[in-house]
Amino acid sequence: MLNRKLLRDLLKNKIQFISIFLMSFLGLLVFVGLDAEGNGLGTSSKSYYDATNLADLWVMGKGFTNEDIRIIENLTGVAHAERRLQINTTAVLENEPFVQLNFIEENEVSKLYLKSGEKYSSSSEGIWLDELFAKGQNLSIGDTITLEYNGMKITEEIKGLIIHPEYVFFLADEGAMMPNYGSYGYGFLSSKEFPVQNQFVYSELLVDVDQDVNLTRIKDAIKSQIDSDNLVITDRKQSLSYSTFDAEKQQHISMGFMFPIVFLLIAILGIVTTMTRMTSNQRIQIGTLKALGFTKQKITLHYMSYGFAISLIGGLMGAYVGYSYLPLLFRENMMEAYTLPVWEVSMSSNSYIAIVANVFISTLVSYLACQRELRDPPATTLKPVVPKKSKPTFIEKSALWNRLNFSVKWNYRDIIRNRIRTLMGIVGVIGCTMLMVCAFGCRDSVTDMTSWMYGEIMTCNTKIIFADLAGDASKIDYAKKYEGQLIEEKAIELAVKNLKKTGSITVLDKGNYIHFQDEKLSHINLSQNGIALSYKMAQNLGIDIGDFVEWHIVGETKWIKSRVEQLYRSPANQGISMNRKTFENLEHTFCATALLTNKSPETNLPDQDEIQAVQNINKLKQDMDKSMEMMNTMVAILILAAVLLGVVVLYNLGVLTFVEKTREIATLKVLGFSSKQIRGILQKQNLWVTIAGIIIGLPIGYQFLVVLCSTLSESQDLVPSVTILSYCFSIGGTFAVSTLVNWLLSGKIKTINMVDALKGVE
Incomplete structure (x- = not known):
């Protein structure tokens, strides 16, 4: 009998339970999918490194x-x-x-x-x-x-x-x-x-x-x-190849932990709201079951089965779809950035723990939601619940209250009496806004990196790289011919106490093709005293302006202890920078390795023995733009998840409001309110919830973006950036979802059966 009741209740409240199912489904889909992708990357690389016996240490000398x-x-x-x-x-x-x-x-x-x-x-x-x-x-x-x-x-x-x-x-x-x-x-x-x-x-x-x-x-x-x-000795963590791939793996795993939290939290709130309302409405049924001899334990297990069944089915289906298909969305783009012989997909123990935790928490919430109605004896439970006396709030006692119109008062009291339902709606809108901000912010940050690197920091069109046999006189001749700026770039090793990192040194001759920016991306000139250290390298070494760092050029024996005078941000080439004069004051000889120029060199220039390569900066820009395809995939996934989250939560909220307020809506109709006016009253509450969620979701979305940017490798520094246009898209997208939901619900007001709605008053 209870099983048939379970099926009838699921069918009767299908909208609420479908929303809970979708939240569990999406939460586990994202978590398991990204965990399988990230753990698969780790499994694939480990088997590759083990099979080829990748070196643990590299000793250079x-x-x-x-x-x-x-x-x-x-x-x-x-x-x-x-x-x-x-x-x-x-x-x-x-x-x-x-x-x-x-x-x-x-x-x-x-x-x-x-x-x-x-x-x-x-x-x-x-x-x-x-x-x-x-x-x-x-x-x-x-x-x-x-x-x-x-x-x-x-x-x-x-x-x-x-x-x-x-x-x-x-x-x-x-x-x-x-x-x-x-x-x-x-x-x-x-x-x-x-x-x-x-x-x-x-x-x-x-x-x-x-x-x-x-x-x-x-x-x-x-x-x-x-x-x-x-000697310079480095390990795997200092290898660009190893560390970059490892950071990519960790980024996928981190995303898998961050985003599903929103979906699972909504699912839990949905269960709390739905089960509390259901057990409250079925109070007399619960009393009847008690009177018929059903034990409290059996009735409790019956109501626990709602959360258990929905979360289990949704979680397992989400895990299967996430494991099977989500890694494929990243695979093609990953293969363009990294080279592995085999690309595996494998779940870690975290995925199984997440599935069990999802079912356990949902079942626990269902248990807690039905305890209030099971606490009383059958004689008490068979009677209708005594309405709670609501005390006037501070706002209702103020002079402002009398100046408010009816719709504001009605919605305010509805929110106060249904705090959990309202909280669920706000959290859903927060998640929707957060995902959109993070999605558009990811695109903005990577797009800004291209213009930042090749538009603000490096402003030349061509980089001519000299061969080792090129003499100083020949380099000067090239600099005069192309009116360029000579620079020296070499690998260095930095040390602070027992911590050592490898990086690069950039020494600038006269010219204006390389620029520097501080932590706030404001232009700075290199100091003539001390050294300028990249912001990311300072973080890696745990030092700041005023601290000292030891460094030496790879292949040279002389270590130098320098004071950090400035910090500058650079998307790549983490290390130190200085002018030629400062470099020579440290008793080093300037030996240019490249020439930066805005003039186009002859097509046969790479044929010269003194020239190792000629790089076209526009070509580097195109290569980076091509790599944006992987980011576009991530952006599309996040936006789709945001829209689904917003639609499901707001629609569920609207349906709950409609079901719980059927009698009040019918009463408003009797009092002469038109369907259009009633629709406006309900939409106003949805608008309040949407605005509150957007206000909270915007900064949370930015903080999620900051966390994502921090998961890059030690050699890369990505500045989180969200443009005003992206914020507008995020706000507009959230409002569009809210408007869509309102449109879907607006027609339900006309379907109310006035007799059934008001019959309970008898």
Whole structure:
């Protein structure tokens, strides 16, 4: 009997229960979908890193010997170490693409992942080339490729196409924001293939460390055994590829925790409102069941089954759809930014906990909602509930009350008497507004990053990168010819106490093509004293203006202790910046690595031996705009979720108001109010709820955006930005949803059966 009653009640209150179902469905869809995506990224990368034995430490220096290998491998906790020389070359192909070559001694640490062709052997001739680069340049196995380096030409046959664990995320230039695979690449060769063997030196050591070994101890041991003044040791967290991909994974997981909270909170409020109203309306039915011999426990389980059944079905369906389809929305765009051999989807234990928690909380809320009616004995329960005496509020006692019109008074008292229902509506509108602000803000922030990087910070049209063999006199000639600004960009290591980070140093000669902005994005001039430190690097090191930081250029032995005079924001290239004069006052020699200019160079300029590459800034902008497709997908998902949330919650709120106030509405009709006037009274309350939700939702949406921006990798600094237009779109979108709901509900007033509505007064 109770099962049939359950089905009848679900059907009778289908709108309320459908809304609860949808909130559970959407909450678990987003949570499980993003958890499966983020956890899948972690599973995919871990299996890839394990299969290729990605290095745990990279030791950079000059001229590593077999003795150095022996010393490191004898350290407790070190499994294996091998040497490598990494150089930057230019391929003799159309557009002179950049290729990073790696001459390796073995292939046991950071192994090549073969996609097609011959398996690598240290005794084999030829090159194993980046698969995406080969496709982009129409190269195949068996073709010959020529690369130039410092006047030398390296010609090799392509023996295999590969991907590599150190190039999951790969930028050819540190100034770029997003990759453009195919236009540049990397390759691996045996160390025996270097053209001039008597000039060959290993510049890097790759160290494989046993699991659960303290990396700091290994780093200190290496520096104590080998010339420590000339070494830079980095781990995976300092690798751009590893850290960027890891930050992407964490961002997806963080989003999965943040957004479903809104949906699940609405579902809980919906259950509270629906079950409280249902048990209150079924008070006499509950008394009858008690009189017929049904125990309190059995009746309690009956009403608990409402929340249990709806949340279980909604949660399981949401989890299934989220797991099956949500990761696919991100997959194509993720594959454009990152390179993995396999893209897995896998749920973590958090997803199962979320499903259980959703059902448990919903069932608990259903239990609490029915306790009031089950507390009394059958004789009391069979009688209608005595209406509560409502005390006049402060506003009702004030002189203002008498000046208010009837609709305001009616809606005010309705809100005071139905606080939970009103709270549910406000929270729903907050969620709708918050998601829209976050969606449009994500797009604004990334769009602003492009104009910020290449419109405000860097204002040149072309960046000419010099080869290592270019002399100072030649660089000055190029600067005069193109009326450009010389800059020096090099890798550095920074240290504060026991904390070390790798970054870059930018030294500026005379010119006006690079600009700096403080934390509030106001223009600043570089100080002549001390150094300017990027804002994100300051956060990573835990320091501020006035603190001291030690730093040295990678490959040089001299460490310098400098006072941080300024902080500046930069979307990329986290590190330090200074003028040439300041740099030379620190007893360093300025050696330009690039030239910034607004003049268009000749098409054959990259053919010159002194030039490594010529970058077109407009091309970098286009590459970043192309990467916006992934952001557009995220924006579309958030906007769709916002609209669904707003429609479901506001419609449910409107239906609840209509059902609970049927008698009052019928009374208003008897008193002469037209359907249009009654509709206006009800819409006014919906308008109040919408405005309150929007006011609270706007700042919360911005704070959610701030949290999202903070999940980027240590090398990227994204300033959260929401334009006035985006705020207007968010407000307008929320009001549009509210208007749609009002339109859907407006016709119900005419359907009221006056006899049935007023019969209860007898």
